[in-house]
Amino acid sequence: MAFALRKHDSEFDSQPIADINVTPLVDVMLVLLIVFMVAAPLMTSGIPVDLPKVQAKQLNDQKPPIVVSVDAGGGFFVDKREVPADGLLAALSEGSDNSKDRRIHVRADKTVPYGRVVEAMGAINSAGYSKVALVSEAPTGGAKSASAP
Structure with a gap:
């Protein structure tokens, strides 16, 4: 005790x-x-597996993404080449090398009306691309909360 x-x-x-x-x-x-x-x-090593040895070619590096830009005036650009609005689909189709797995980066000026960006996204979708990303800039000066006007 x-x-x-x-x-x-x-x-x-x-x-x-x-x-x-x-x-x-x-x-x-x-x-x-x-x-x-x-x-x-x-525990982090996982399940022990004896992998087979294969004589295969190394995978090619991915191609750089196709950049679709919309400037402040509403003009469309595909990889720094200006294209008319009705020629956007054709420009995307000709530069694809028949590879619809390529990534598309959409860059638009912040003053561009939403409809112009949607128009570009529609052309990208019609061309058959599925890997689409919107490009933006990180805010400077730390994280600030956005206030509604």
Whole structure:
């Protein structure tokens, strides 16, 4: 039990010890720490698989994305080449090399009406491209919350 006999004026009293012995707790925690440090790298390695060796060509690097830009005046550009609005679909089709897996980056001036950007996106969709990304700039001076006017 947690009782100790102490001598007070030549008499023995039974009083509980008020201190908690933390040594066993520290021992257990150190053992658990070591177990987890050893086991963690083994868990991340995954399932052991013996992969086959193959004589194959290295994959070609991906082609750079096609950039479709809409300037402040509403003009369309495909890879820095100006195209008329009705020729956007044709310009996208001729530069594709029959590869519809190529990425498309759409850049538009912030003053351009939304309809012009949608028009460009519609032409990209009609040309058969599915990997489309809108390009924007990160705000300068840290993250600021936008307030509604």
